[in-house]
Amino acid sequence: MTNTVKNRWADYTVLGLSVFLIFCLLFESYIELPNVISWLGRWHPLVLHFPIVLLLIAIFLGLTGKTVPKLLLVIAVLSSLITAILGFFLGMDIPIKGDLLFWHQLLGGATALIAALWYGLDSMGLDKAVYTKVLQIILIGLIGFTGHYGGMVTHGEEFLAFPTEEPDDKIPENPIVYKDVVFRILDDKCVSCHNPNKQKGELVMTSFDKLLQGGENGPILKAGEPEESEMIKRLHLPLEDEEHMPPEGKNPLQDNEIAILEQWIALGASDTLRLNQLPQSEPLVSLIKEMMAPDPFEKWAKIPKVADSTLQNLGSDYLTVSRVASNTEALNVVIFPPPEYRSKTITDLKRIANNIVSLDVSRLPIGMPEIDVIATFANLEKLELDKTPVTDAEVEKLASLKKLVLLKIYDTKITDKSISTFKKLPDLKSLYLYSTEVSKNAVADLKKEKPNLLINDGIDKQTQAFFVETDSITDN
């Protein structure tokens, strides 16, 4: 007996909520919600998980010919109706609905209403008929699509897209200024709010035409006149200003990005202009080239992490370990000659072998044990070995330093034998090689083999002679 009463209550609730939902959907534009109700809408993302699971379980039982427990169906249907209504409340916050939201709402409403219909048929005892099964199958589809569109609304359309083979985020060689540079900036900083789905200020920046069209206050850019363009004006407003774009809390544009937008507008805001159509003196050219320059830290992205405490422990009065820049794991090590030198100073650096990109051990009495360790510093780019007792034997070990760009080895005892090692260093770009026993011929030979290598062989004889002859102070 209690069971029937309960069911009757459930019947009325399902019917009431269904009617309310239909009303909401039909008269959406006439409805204005009090704050509390609009706050209730925020619960939609939480509640929505119940109907998905419960409905799917109920449908599974139904389709496999098992009896669907009444209580399960009641809860499933009620939760779908509540979810749909809360979703409607939430949707009221957004002034202009994009396609995604429109479809999500429509399908969501349909899901709830069809679930209610199923409940109605079930209550009337028609649940064994074929159309119940049809409804159940339709429901599966609806749940799937509603969920999918909803997911795209919150996480973005790209969320479920298959990862493309190689995300090509490099600016091409001769970029189209709008497509490859300007749009990239807008896409990065503006489009998250100014897209067809969100349309803040009725402005859409996802296509060139829409950008020219402007927003609720008319066009946002005036070709040739960046100072008169609303977009540029707002970028320059103080951050506290209400009208500043992007609004406080969002990622602001960098100075060079703003400059690029300005220059592009100054040059007529064309969507076909290519970089090579501009004279080199045009400021836009250097701005874009600056943007195209590779990230200096990219090459260090794979260097293992190192804790600041490690740096602190390794450092001493005579040894300075520091990051090349605050946001990188690449390290710079400088060792000054201590009163009592021990090779442990250098061999201890093994712990950070892969982090050291720059090492200065000049003037230290180092030998083979140290060089053996230094030779394992795979990421070493700059090595200062000047005024050390190293010989050809030690230099030979350095052939393993494939990333070495700069080597200072002046004032040492190395001879022509070391030249073959230098030839093995593929990235070597500058070599400080004077006051050694390397012959002129060997240097010439090295220059021939590596024409791009800058060999510094000291102050040229002529200038040195001039300085000796005209010692301006002694004749004073």
Add this chain to the structure above:
Amino acid sequence: MEKDKKEDENTKKDENPLKVNRRHFFSQLSVGIGSLALGSLLIPDLFKGTGAAETAVQPLGIPHFAPKAKRIIYLFQAGAPSQFETFDYKPTLRKRMGEDLPASIRNGQRLTGMTANQDKFPLMPPAVDFKQHGKSGTYISDYFPHIAKIADDITVVRSMHTEAINHDPAITFFQTGSQISGRPSMGSWMSYGLGSENKNLPSFVVLTSRGKGNSQGLYSKLWSSGFLDSKHQGVLLRSGKDPVLYLNDPDGLSRSDKRHLLDEVSALNKMHHVETGDDEIESRIAQYEMAYRMQMSVPDVMDISKEPESIIKLYGEDCQVPGTYAANALQARRLAENGVRFIQLYHQGWDQHGNLPDEMAGQAKDVDQASAALVMDLKQRGMLDDTLVVWGGEFGRSNYCQGKFDPKNYGRDHHPRAFSIWMAGGGIKPGLNYGQTDEFGYNVVENPVHINDFHATLMYALDLDHEQLTYKYQGRRFRLTDVAGTVVKDLLA
């Protein structure tokens, strides 16, 4: 023998900075664990290797990008060398020699008391010839034959300008960013921003020398750390056997006695610090330790006896005479090699109100060869890439004659609206001629560089943002450029 050995062991123990005996250990254990626990409560990141620990390792202004320059050598020509006899070639002055400076050019510029009473301002051409040098075709006067050899390594800025017209405010402005004394010196700001590279030497060192020309005073306020921590203060290294006064131990005091003394003084100071919380006490403790280490490091850096003959010849024989500009220039290179961030040289005697041709020739001989040698020496060591060298005075000089009009023996008064300096290395474009003055050399007509802009640019080369590197004092944040300054990006490579 045995006694000696024992003393030796004692010395070793005493020199250990972590000097802890059993009593120390137990007395500190309780406090230690307690403060560790408290510390972890107050600073949750304490044991995560970030937060507090990070600030200890990385100095304040740790660059966000790998900077071009790591250090600055500033060859300050105190007294203000005339741009008309150095780098700003103005043939018009010869064509219109003796003519009165047109009022339209002077345009209301205030004058110093020294020439304000002159009825005429006759234009005075330089008593020295100019030639173009290097691929850059830089005009350099014949007073500087050696600097002429490095014309393609340096960038001459001919459009410097300042507001001050007298030496003291002008030099104070150049060194501290304010005409009124009391602000931290440039070198102190750099030390504050970059920290020291070598813990055995101060990060800011000053060397002075004096030429025979008319001189103006130099005061220690120019290298003061102002309101910054006093460890950022410039340390004046003197010539002679005592580079730092009172650094050496008195006769009869052994190094281990000194160590012992420092440990005890430091313990007392720490107690005082706990009582008062004054951070300057910590600075003082650190400075005692620094001085102790400098007892070893300074004589080593200052000892040029191991420099090869070729280097001595390059800087000029005078570099073997302590206290000369040449000796200081060579010293500057050695300090740079040893990780000093900011090396400030001053050469006095550039204030030619009269007798200019003779005096300037003498002053130029003092500095020409050694300045050029320094740049070349840094270059051959691959250090010019990360060392920024600056050469220049505090303002310019007038294009008109001060005193009796005699093209062979004339004087020039102070002039703030335009003057020339040069820079080399450390991320500055080489071989550039930047900025222009009008045909009279009186006003800047192209690319003016104000002292604030100059400071901002220098800081930028070290990857310090002049707007971000601030220090809060007396209720507001101060910077070297205060509320002005724009980075001159055209100067940067």
